[in-house]
Amino acid sequence: MLLGILPPSLRIQGRILLLTICAAGIGGTFQFGYNLSIINAPTSHIQEFTNETWQARTGEPLPDHLILLMWSLIVSLYPLGGLFGALLAGPLAITLGRKKSLLVNNIFVVLAAILFGFSRKAGSFEMIMLGRLLVGVSAGVSMNIQPMYLGESAPKELRGAVAMSSAIFTALGIVMGQVVGLRELLGDPQAWPLLLASCLVPGVLQLASLPLVPESPRYLLIDCGDTEACLAALRRLRGSGDLARELEELEEERAACQGCRARRPWELFQHRALRRQVTSLVVLGSAMELCGNDLMYAYASSVFQKAGVPEAKVQYATIGTGSCELLMAIVSCVAVERMGRRVLLIGGYSLMACWGSIFTVALCLQSSFPWTLYLAVACIFASILSFGIGPAGVTGILATELFDQMARPAACMVCGALMWIMLFLVSLGFPFIMEALSHFLYVPFLGVCVCGAIYTGLFLPETKGKTLQEISEELHRLNFPRRAQGPTWRSPEVIQSTEL
Numbered sequence: 001m002l003l004g005i006l007p008p009s010l011r012i013q014g015r016i017l018l019l020t021i022c023a024a025g026i027g028g029t030f031q032f033g034y035n036l037s038i039i040n041a042p043t044s045h046i047q048e049f050t051n052e053t054w055q056a057r058t059g060e061p062l063p064d065h066l067i068l069l070m071w072s073l074i075v076s077l078y079p080l081g082g083l084f085g086a087l088l089a090g091p092l093a094i095t096l097g098r099k100k101s102l103l104v105n106n107i108f109v110v111l112a113a114i115l116f117g118f119s120r121k122a123g124s125f126e127m128i129m130l131g132r133l134l135v136g137v138s139a140g141v142s143m144n145i146q147p148m149y150l151g152e153s154a155p156k157e158l159r160g161a162v163a164m165s166s167a168i169f170t171a172l173g174i175v176m177g178q179v180v181g182l183r184e185l186l187g188d189p190q191a192w193p194l195l196l197a198s199c200l201v202p203g204v205l206q207l208a209s210l211p212l213v214p215e216s217p218r219y220l221l222i223d224c225g226d227t228e229a230c231l232a233a234l235r236r237l238r239g240s241g242d243l244a245r246e247l248e249e250l251e252e253e254r255a256a257c258q259g260c261r262a263r264r265p266w267e268l269f270q271h272r273a274l275r276r277q278v279t280s281l282v283v284l285g286s287a288m289e290l291c292g293n294d295l296m297y298a299y300a301s302s303v304f305q306k307a308g309v310p311e312a313k314v315q316y317a318t319i320g321t322g323s324c325e326l327l328m329a330i331v332s333c334v335a336v337e338r339m340g341r342r343v344l345l346i347g348g349y350s351l352m353a354c355w356g357s358i359f360t361v362a363l364c365l366q367s368s369f370p371w372t373l374y375l376a377v378a379c380i381f382a383s384i385l386s387f388g389i390g391p392a393g394v395t396g397i398l399a400t401e402l403f404d405q406m407a408r409p410a411a412c413m414v415c416g417a418l419m420w421i422m423l424f425l426v427s428l429g430f431p432f433i434m435e436a437l438s439h440f441l442y443v444p445f446l447g448v449c450v451c452g453a454i455y456t457g458l459f460l461p462e463t464k465g466k467t468l469q470e471i472s473e474e475l476h477r478l479n480f481p482r483r484a485q486g487p488t489w490r491s492p493e494v495i496q497s498t499e500l
Helices: 008-026 029-037 043-058 064-095 098-104 106-122 125-153 156-180 192-197 200-212 217-223 227-238 244-257 265-269 272-290 300-306 311-339 341-364 372-389 391-402 408-440 443-459 468-479
Strands: none
Touching (some): 029 064, 064 125, 064 408, 098 106, 098 200, 106 192, 156 311, 227 244, 272 391, 272 468, 300 311
């Protein structure tokens, strides 16, 4: 509808850019959200299958605590695979380019879908574990390369909004996974292998659409040194307008990177010129997962049951969580270029801390005041809304905006590795945290939200409306404040003719 009011050249540009966003997203962060949420619906069915398989092999059922451990392993193998994928993303992005890496990445999805689809017939819960590891690898690669690809392909004025589309596809994947997992669809006790294997559909859609869009212009010029291919990609993405200014900016960045090789992940920690960028990446990348939001999708049923929601209504309440994040991801995509990155991050984490505090109080008073059940559920939705408006999308674009072309792939690897390690640890430990802390289960995550808001307010620079070269220059001044001040002023020498 909006494209219809634009001039023809801008209409074509908008269509190509929109196709690029959708093609990268459907097999990228959509897959991450989808596979994060679909595991929630067949929880009891997979646990029963694991127990039955073990009993058929050994003649004895598994104890309850081992069933819980096996289930937490199945859930947590996904972020472990994501860690391997994040480490693989940097070399892939440099060697194959951004677009080809996303295409090749679908190999893991196809293998995982085959394992899921035949796991029950083979009587092997190990196939589910291996499949979860493989879809995790796929998610780890795409979550690092997709924001890099979109951030490098978008015009300066839309870079934040385009990169934030990764959060929209994550939320959309979460909602779709929750809907497909309904008992009326693939949430039936007999259909769970098909539910897990349905990750193949987004992968096929990406394989069909991504070859139709251009490679990242920055990669083509700076990494490959192909000026003609870069110009052709820019023309497809920007239309037939004047590209001289943008090409000049790219040439400036290319000159700044001239003679430099792509940095390795460990080298980021050795250079003082990258100190603030790396610190921001480590703190905020860790906070995004340690704030506990993503656990709401893998363990949504358990959380809602803990809050007192009737079991028959849990699956519908779970869909509401994904819908909330999708709504706020769309809102933040519009707001990020108006309000800036810092405001959205500070506001998101501060609100999450607020709702987490009320949620804890509501759980503690649940036995005395039955109406606090509704307050606890409302706080879950409000916390997810707060996460969606800032941390969900802004964190993902930090590696793209804070680092130059030579350090960006390594930065994405570090950020992705940290996020997946944290998600693995909290996924593995969350069932035991629920058992140990009971009504106070959200308190550790609440502290993380407070720390995330404070760090952003004190140390993260604003990047709204700036070119990547301008951001690099500003960060260089922040990392070397004394050099940025210039030479110290000295008064002229005074020659005194008398002692007085």
